[in-house]
Amino acid sequence: MTDNTTQTRAQDGDDRYLVELEHVEKHFGNLHVLRDINLKVKKGEVLVIVGPSGSGKSTMCRTINRLETIDSGVIRIDGQPLPEEGKGLARLRAEVGMVFQSFNLFANKTILDNVTLAPIKVRHMDKTQAEREAMDLLARVGVDSQANKMPSQLSGGQQQRVAIARALAMHPKVMLFDEPTSALDPEMVNEVLDVMVSLAADGMTMLCVTHEMGFARKAADKIIFMADGQILERGTPDEFFEHPQTERAKDFLSKILTH
Amino acid sequence: MSDFLSLFQTYNVPAAFLVNLELTFWSLIFSAILGIILVLMRISPISSLRHVASWYVELFKNMPLTIIMVFMVLGAFAQLKLKFSDNFDTNFFWLAVVGLSLYTAAFVCEALRSGINTVPLGQAEAARALGLNFMQSATLIIMPQAIRGSVAPLGNTLIALLKNTTVAAAASVATETSSLMSEMIEFRPDVIIQIFLIFAFGYVILIIPIGILTTFLSNKLAVRR
Numbered sequence: 001m002t003d004n005t006t007q008t009r010a011q012d013g014d015d016r017y018l019v020e021l022e023h024v025e026k027h028f029g030n031l032h033v034l035r036d037i038n039l040k041v042k043k044g045e046v047l048v049i050v051g052p053s054g055s056g057k058s059t060m061c062r063t064i065n066r067l068e069t070i071d072s073g074v075i076r077i078d079g080q081p082l083p084e085e086g087k088g089l090a091r092l093r094a095e096v097g098m099v100f101q102s103f104n105l106f107a108n109k110t111i112l113d114n115v116t117l118a119p120i121k122v123r124h125m126d127k128t129q130a131e132r133e134a135m136d137l138l139a140r141v142g143v144d145s146q147a148n149k150m151p152s153q154l155s156g157g158q159q160q161r162v163a164i165a166r167a168l169a170m171h172p173k174v175m176l177f178d179e180p181t182s183a184l185d186p187e188m189v190n191e192v193l194d195v196m197v198s199l200a201a202d203g204m205t206m207l208c209v210t211h212e213m214g215f216a217r218k219a220a221d222k223i224i225f226m227a228d229g230q231i232l233e234r235g236t237p238d239e240f241f242e243h244p245q246t247e248r249a250k251d252f253l254s255k256i257l258t259h
Numbered sequence: 260m261s262d263f264l265s266l267f268q269t270y271n272v273p274a275a276f277l278v279n280l281e282l283t284f285w286s287l288i289f290s291a292i293l294g295i296i297l298v299l300m301r302i303s304p305i306s307s308l309r310h311v312a313s314w315y316v317e318l319f320k321n322m323p324l325t326i327i328m329v330f331m332v333l334g335a336f337a338q339l340k341l342k343f344s345d346n347f348d349t350n351f352f353w354l355a356v357v358g359l360s361l362y363t364a365a366f367v368c369e370a371l372r373s374g375i376n377t378v379p380l381g382q383a384e385a386a387r388a389l390g391l392n393f394m395q396s397a398t399l400i401i402m403p404q405a406i407r408g409s410v411a412p413l414g415n416t417l418i419a420l421l422k423n424t425t426v427a428a429a430a431s432v433a434t435e436t437s438s439l440m441s442e443m444i445e446f447r448p449d450v451i452i453q454i455f456l457i458f459a460f461g462y463v464i465l466i467i468p469i470g471i472l473t474t475f476l477s478n479k480l481a482v483r484r
Contacts, residue, residue: 065388067384067387067388085304087392090387090390090391090392091390092390093387093388093389093390094389094390095390096388097388098385098388100381100384100385102379102381103381104379104381104382104384104385105382105385106382106385106386106399106400107378107379107382107404107482107483107484108400108403108404108407108482109400117389117391117399118389118390118391121391121395121399122389122390122391122395150483151484152483152484163385166385166389167388167389170389170390
């Protein structure tokens, strides 16, 4: 049955949903961090998730490749339910790229090795081919000249662009961005956002948790507004920024847009 | 002074130190292997493995070494018939190595775990997010940095191990330094102070370079973040 549904979705072509969350619930102890989350992301869609701190946006982002487990509900990637721990989960994670707030480059590996590691070890790609692809990706994010340096020798903005290249090296179906610019010095934010905008323009399916409203307006197909573990609004950037429906969203926007 | 020199002529002090160095060498290898296995168990996703490893560490870390060594001879050998060789000396030597390794592995595990705590959790998450399995992220990302981050505590464990080899006397290893020292004191009570000094300084001379080396390596190998 599962195979069947996967197939029909695949035949639908560009209209198929790559990420689906249905009735997802999660608690941290007494804290109800995700309340009945329902979300669908189509292939090629760029979804930006905004909301105040502690609203559960990062947690939701992390449940999609099971860095956080959920209490109940269903999460599907490209039609397949998220497996429990084990080989199936590793295989699925390989298809979902993730970029973290704190870059998380491997400190014991060079920039090039950071990018080639997973293709070689997980995809069993030939080393020379992996390096060729890695150099192309590093050039695409503008850090190819740093390929043989260690992560600590790069600026934050450069490290984050390497982290994006590292995720792209696995040819992911979806990219998750968990506040990718929040740990950066202000003058480095744009170099990372530029890479993300160009990715979006190239048709990558993306989920971005961010506080960068300029990016949200420019690149998002759809905006999700979360507060207190719930999705309160969803709509196009225009709808959300110009005509927010809920008081919570109006309050949030008034606080961030007046500066 | 001639008394002092005659001590060296009558007793083969360097040979005794060599036995301790051999005990250290083999125990170092086996405790390193066991310690790495234990620490991998402690961070593994399987909770029963984590429990076994943490019980092992608590047990051996808190047990006096002398008791382990006596157990190796009176329990493991005499009662449980664990035997490595028909040659008495060889047999007791390896029984002592086993006892020392079992004991030291608990400390190697703890030293490595302190190194693992220096590796930011995010790197393990990033490895998982890329589809690497537990063993891949442990061997490629976490352990290489953990070992580099735990050079200093590992060096201290090695120093303790070298000194602990003197407890091998309790496992009937009669050729090592503390056994030889007791023998010398028994037959030459006229030069007790000199005898003590020979062994005390012997160990100091062996151990100081280890300390210097670990400090040097600890700085040189530190992972820059």
